[in-house]
Each structure stands twice: as structure tokens, then as C-alpha cells.
Amino acid sequence: xxxxxxxxxxxxxxxxxxxxxxxxxxxxxxxxxxxxxxxxxxxxxxxxxxxxxxxxxxxxxxxxxxxxxxxxxxxxxxxxxxxxxxxxxxxxxxxxxxxxxxxxxxxxxxxxxxxxxxxxxxxxxxxxxxxxxxxxxxxxxxxxxxxxxxxxxxxxxxxxxxxxxxxxxxxxxxxxxxxxxxxxxxxxxxxxxxxxxxxxxxxxxxxxxxxxxxxxxxxxxxxxxxxxxxxxxxxxxxxxxxxxxxxxxxxxxxxxxxxxxxxxxxxxxxxxxxxxxxxxxxxxxxxxxx
Amino acid sequence: xxxxxxxxxxxxxxxxxxxxxxxxxxxxxxxxxxxxxxxxxxxxxxxxxxxxxxxxxxxxxxxxxxxxxxxxxxxxxxxxxxxxxxxxxxxxxxxxxxxxxxxxxxxxxxxxxxxxxxxxxxxxxxxxxxxxxxxxxxxxxxxxxxxxxxxxxxxxxxxxxxxxxxxxxxxxxxxxxxxxxxxxxxxxxxxxxxxxxxxxxxxxxxxxxxxxxxxxxxxxxxxxxxxxxxxxxxxxxxxxxxxxxxxxxxxxxxxxxxxxxxxxxxxxxxxxxxxxxxxxxxxxxxxxxxxxxxxxxxxxxxxxxxxxxxxxxxxxxxxxxxxxxxxxx
Numbered sequence: 001x002x003x004x005x006x007x008x009x010x011x012x013x014x015x016x017x018x019x020x021x022x023x024x025x026x027x028x029x030x031x032x033x034x035x036x037x038x039x040x041x042x043x044x045x046x047x048x049x050x051x052x053x054x055x056x057x058x059x060x061x062x063x064x065x066x067x068x069x070x071x072x073x074x075x076x077x078x079x080x081x082x083x084x085x086x087x088x089x090x091x092x093x094x095x096x097x098x099x100x101x102x103x104x105x106x107x108x109x110x111x112x113x114x115x116x117x118x119x120x121x122x123x124x125x126x127x128x129x130x131x132x133x134x135x136x137x138x139x140x141x142x143x144x145x146x147x148x149x150x151x152x153x154x155x156x157x158x159x160x161x162x163x164x165x166x167x168x169x170x171x172x173x174x175x176x177x178x179x180x181x182x183x184x185x186x187x188x189x190x191x192x193x194x195x196x197x198x199x200x201x202x203x204x205x206x207x208x209x210x211x212x213x214x215x216x217x218x219x220x221x222x223x224x225x226x227x228x229x230x231x232x233x234x235x236x237x238x239x240x241x242x243x244x245x246x247x248x249x250x251x252x253x254x255x256x257x258x259x260x261x262x263x264x265x266x267x268x269x270x271x272x273x274x275x276x277x278x279x280x281x282x283x284x285x286x287x288x289x290x
Numbered sequence: 291x292x293x294x295x296x297x298x299x300x301x302x303x304x305x306x307x308x309x310x311x312x313x314x315x316x317x318x319x320x321x322x323x324x325x326x327x328x329x330x331x332x333x334x335x336x337x338x339x340x341x342x343x344x345x346x347x348x349x350x351x352x353x354x355x356x357x358x359x360x361x362x363x364x365x366x367x368x369x370x371x372x373x374x375x376x377x378x379x380x381x382x383x384x385x386x387x388x389x390x391x392x393x394x395x396x397x398x399x400x401x402x403x404x405x406x407x408x409x410x411x412x413x414x415x416x417x418x419x420x421x422x423x424x425x426x427x428x429x430x431x432x433x434x435x436x437x438x439x440x441x442x443x444x445x446x447x448x449x450x451x452x453x454x455x456x457x458x459x460x461x462x463x464x465x466x467x468x469x470x471x472x473x474x475x476x477x478x479x480x481x482x483x484x485x486x487x488x489x490x491x492x493x494x495x496x497x498x499x500x501x502x503x504x505x506x507x508x509x510x511x512x513x514x515x516x517x518x519x520x521x522x523x524x525x526x527x528x529x530x531x532x533x534x535x536x537x538x539x540x541x542x543x544x545x546x547x548x549x550x551x552x553x554x555x556x557x558x559x560x561x562x563x564x565x566x567x568x569x570x571x572x573x574x575x576x577x578x579x580x581x582x583x584x585x586x587x588x589x590x591x592x593x594x595x596x597x598x599x600x601x602x603x604x605x606x607x608x609x610x611x612x613x614x615x616x617x618x619x
Contacts, residue, residue, distance in 0.1 A: 106589035270423035273416035
């Protein structure tokens with residue numbers, strides 16, 4: 001049964017979901033798109049962020065978003081450290097293609113299994129005052145558990161976008177992908193710049209993880225499902241394009257929401273991967289690619 | 291192609307000895323007290339097939355396939371579908387699953403291999419999840435609830451059915467290793483190596499890169515499908531989350547990496563070693579911990595010993611010639 005109401009609801013839910021997806025993929029747009037580091041473990045870091053939010057929330061009743069913001073610096077340091085290791089072990093030897101991928105795959109697996117060992121495979125969720133309420137605008141219900149993450153996501157997005165386009169370091173991160181040698185000639189150290197960029201990329205995962213667990217309950221292995229979403233968005237956006245990421249995120253959110261409204265939620269995971277496969281096969285440069 | 295008869299025979303003599311041992315062990319039931327050993331050995335051998343199949347793409351050509359679990363599960367489900375359709379025997383299931391997965395590999399390769407290697411890797415991962423969603427929604431093979439498949443209790447000369455499956459998997463493992471070894475030493479294999487080292491240069495030198503890549507995805511897919519074919523019979527009950535388990539993908543990558551990804555011997559050593567350790571750890575410690583071991587070992591080897599065990603051995607000890615690859619890469 002197809003009604004306008006249902007369609008409108010699905011569209012609104014899709015836009016909200018898409019904003020969140022864009023936030024989740026932002027880190028990958030930076031690491032994969034701009035730094036050319038195929039961090040397949042990115043969703044695993046997001047899940048780690050979710051579990052940290054869950055832990056702080058259930059132990060001390062802290063607000064998940066606040067926890068996410070507090071942990072951004074911690075994740076930043078983890079990311080910077082991870083890049084060091086990656087650089088020393090693979091990139092310097094020009095060996096990132098095969099072993100670098102295997103490395104991140106292993107990291108992803110370690111995070112997932114580590115979380116399973118500590119928390120088990122049950123779904124976990126957080127408590128906050130804005131979870132479980134519903135705003136009604138006309139015939140369209142807007143659940144606040146989607147609206148709040150959407151707003152935070154857009155804020156985080158704007159912050160990263162401004163940083164990347166207005167500051168010297170941000171521009172250097174963009175430059176390192178385009179021409180490493182030229183950056184070196186400008187007396188900037190590409191390794192340090194990439195370290196900064198990768199730190200930012202993982203830093204966004206802390207907040208994205210907190211947003212994720214507000215939206216839906218999380219268990220350790222859902223990270224793998226998000227690999228589809230984040231890579232689909234990063235590719236669809238045209239690698240490295242931050243505004244493209246937002247648009248692609250919303251496109252994917254709407255597509256997924258429509259499919260799960262009209263065909264059933266069990267088909268939703270295939271949407272992202274389907275879009276990814278189609279994008280890879282027919283338009284690998286993405287919507288906003290050069 | 292120059293290949294001295296002695297080198298060839300050493301490998302085949304080993305293979306023949308292993309087969310005879312397998313027959314002897316299963317028929318005379320050496321481990322009469324404990325059939326668990328066949329269960330465990332079956333899994334190890336299955337990993338030999340998967341790791342070898344992965345290595346044809348990943349090790350020889352440098353194209354990482356994260357979708358091993360997808361191929362494996364499609365192989366398993368193809369034989370379930372065939373069983374539901376015509377009650378096919380295992381001898382039919384195995385080639386059928388192999389062909390289905392070979393076609394899948396071909397399609398996969400055709401869609402993605404013209405892109406950078408990294409996209410291929412991501413696409414394989416995506417494919418595994420798309421396939422899982424499709425199987426989850428396909429009720430004919432059980433959908434999300436899973437499907438039972440009845441196996442006979444016994445199989446004529448082998449005794450228990452699991453012993454028979456163990457023997458089948460032994461043959462498949464030898465087949466897979468032989469195929470990998472043959473590919474590695476053929477002109478095709480040298481083409482793979484050229485693609486891994488520098489795809490553009492290979493293309494310029496007249497190596498038919500796209501065709502070679504399609505050959506590799508097809509052969510690799512075939513072997514993975516073959517490994518999955520007896521799975522439903524082995525466990526007796528199949529459901530998507532066990533068939534598509536990420537552990538297959540992780541192991542298929544970890545084992546060649548640990549063993550050494552550039553020779554056929556690497557995945558064999560890696561699978562026998564890591565597979566056995568996992569089986570022992572599952573029984574003695576816990577199954578989560580053994581997963582953690584795989585992850586840690588993978589990361590450790592990738593960083594510390596990028597050439598794997600074979601590479602370490604080669605460094606420390608000049609081996610006799612027969613198992614070394616022809617061109618020392």
C-alpha cells in the first residue's frame with residue numbers, strides 16, 4: 001500500500017538517516033579519499049566509539065553525545081598512532097596495497113572480537129532524555145532520536161569542512177593527496193600532515209559512534225554492515241569531496257529508507273552495497289568526482 | 291616450459307602418500323575412539339582449500355578478496371539448492387557449486403577488475419553482504435531460519451559419514467594445491483606475478499591483464515565454491531550467519547599471509563598451522579579467544595614478517611630445490 005503519508009515519512013526518515021550516514025562516512029572521506037589510506041577498519045572504530053558511549057552512559061549516566069565529544073581527542077591520538085605504525089610498516093616500503101589492507105582487516109577483526117569478549121553479542125543501547133520522543137509536523141513524525149544525531153552530524157560536518165578549507169593544516173591535508181612532493185617543497189612534512197589527517201578521521205569516529213548508538217542499538221559485528229554504507233558514500237561522493245559526502249549520505253539514506261518502507265527492512269542492508277557495486281561498476285569517479 | 295621430471299614427481303609422490311594415508315586412516319579407522327578428530331581435520335583441510343584459493347588472487351596477483359565467506363557460502367547454498375531440487379549426491383554437488391562460484395567470480399571480476407585494486411577489495415566485501423541479504427530472503431534454501439539437510443549415517447568403505455567427508459575434503463585440498471602450484475609455474479602464473487609487481491608495466495609488456503585477472507577470479511571462485519559444497523552435509527544444518535561467517539574471510543587472508551603469500555606452499559603451511567592451532571584453542575580455551583588469536587597473528591605477521599613463514603625459512607635455511615618456486619621473487 002502506497003500512500004503520500006508513508007512516502008513523506010520515509011523521505012524525512014531518509015534525510016535524517018542520511019545526515020547521520022554522512023557523519024559516519026566523513027572520516028573515511030578524509031582517510032580514504034584524501035589520504036589514500038584504505039581504512040577498512042573505520043566502521044570498527046565507530047562501533048568502538050558506540051561502546052565507549054554505552055559504557056559511560058550506563059556507568060555514570062553521561063550523555064552519549066557529550067561522551068562522544070570528550071573522546072574525540074583520545075580517538076585522534078589513537079588514529080595518529082595507528083598512522084605512524086601504518087606508515088613505518090607499509091607506506092614507507094610502498095607496500096600498502098596488499099599488506100596494508102590485510103593490516104586494517106586484522107585491526108577490524110581484533111576490535112570486533114575484543115568487544116565480543118568484553119560485552120558479548122547482545123544489542124546495547126543508551127539512555128538519554130531525547131530518546132523516545134516524537135515531534136509531529138503535519139502527518140510526518142520526526143523521532144528526536146533521529147533529529148538530534150542529525151543536527152550533531154551536520155554540526156560536525158560543518159566543523160570539519162571549515163577546518164579543511166580555511167586553515168593551513170586543513171588545506172595541507174587536502175594537498176598531500178594531490179601532490180605529496182609539492183607539499184614537501186612547501187616545507188611541510190607529508191607524514192605529519194597525514195598523521196594529522198588520519199587522527200581527524202578516527203576522531204570523527206568517536207562522535208559518529210555515539211550518534212550511532214543513539215539511533216539504533218549496537219552489537220559488535222554491525223560494524224561490518226556499515227562498511228557498505230561508508231564505502232558506498234565515500235565512492236558515490238567522489239573520493240575526497242566533503243560536500244559530496246553529505247549529498248551522497250542523504251541519497252543513500254533516502255534510498256534505504258524507501259526500500260525498507262516499501263520492500264521490508266530485511267532488504268535494507270543490500271541497498272548500500274548494491275549502490276556501491278553499481279557505482280564501482282558504472283561511475284567509479286562518483287557523483288562529484290573529477 | 292622446462293620442468294624436470296624429478297621436481298614434478300616429488301610433489302605428486304607426497305600427494306599420493308597423503309591420499310593413501312587418508313584412505314588408510316579413514317577405512318581402518320585409526321582414531322576409532324574419537325570421531326572429533328575428523329571433524330577438526332575436515333575444518334583444517336577446508337581452510338587449506340580456501341587459503342589456497344584466496345592466494346591465487348591475493349598472493350599471486352596482489353588483489354585482495356575480502357569476500358571469501360561469500361563465495362564459500364554460495365558454494366554451500368548452491369549444493370543445498372541442488373539437493374532440494376533433485377536430491378543430488380555429493381559427487382554432483384561439488385562440481386555444481388564450483389561452477390556457480392566460478393561464474394560468480396567471473397561476474398565479480400568483470401564488474402570490478404578494471405578499477406584500482408583497492409576498489410576490487412571493497413567490492414568483494416560488498417558482494418559478500420549483498421549475497422548474504424539475498425540468501426536471507428530466499429526461502430527456498432531456508433532463508434533466515436536455516437535449512438536442515440539429512441545425511442546418511444554411514445558411507446560404505448569409510449564408516450562414519452564424517453570420515454567420508456574428511457576424505458573428500460582431503461582430495462579437494464590436494465586438488466586445490468595442485469591447481470595453485472600448476473598455475474604458479476605456468477605462463478599464466480608469471481603473468482599474475484607481473485600484474486602484482488606493476489600492472490601498468492605488465493600491460494605495456496603485452497601481458498593480457500584483464501584476461502589473466504578474470505582467469506584468476508574464476509579459478510579462485512571455483513575452488514572456494516568447491517570448499518563450501520560439502521559444508522551443509524558436514525554441519526547438517528545451514529543458516530546464513532554461520533555460512534557467511536567473517537572468520538572464513540579472515541582466515542583465508544591470514545593463512546597465506548602467515549605462511550607466505552607468493553608460493554603455493556605458503557597457504558598450505560599457514561592453513562595447517564593456524565587451522566590446527568584454532569581447533570586446539572577452540573577445544574581447550576574458548577572460541578572467542580581463538581578468533582582474537584587469528585586477528586593478532588595476522589596483524590603481527592603482516593607487520594613483522596611480511597614474507598611469512600616461507601620467507602623466514604628461505605632467509606635462514608637454503609632449502610632443497612623441489613618446493614621452491616621457479617623464479618625466486
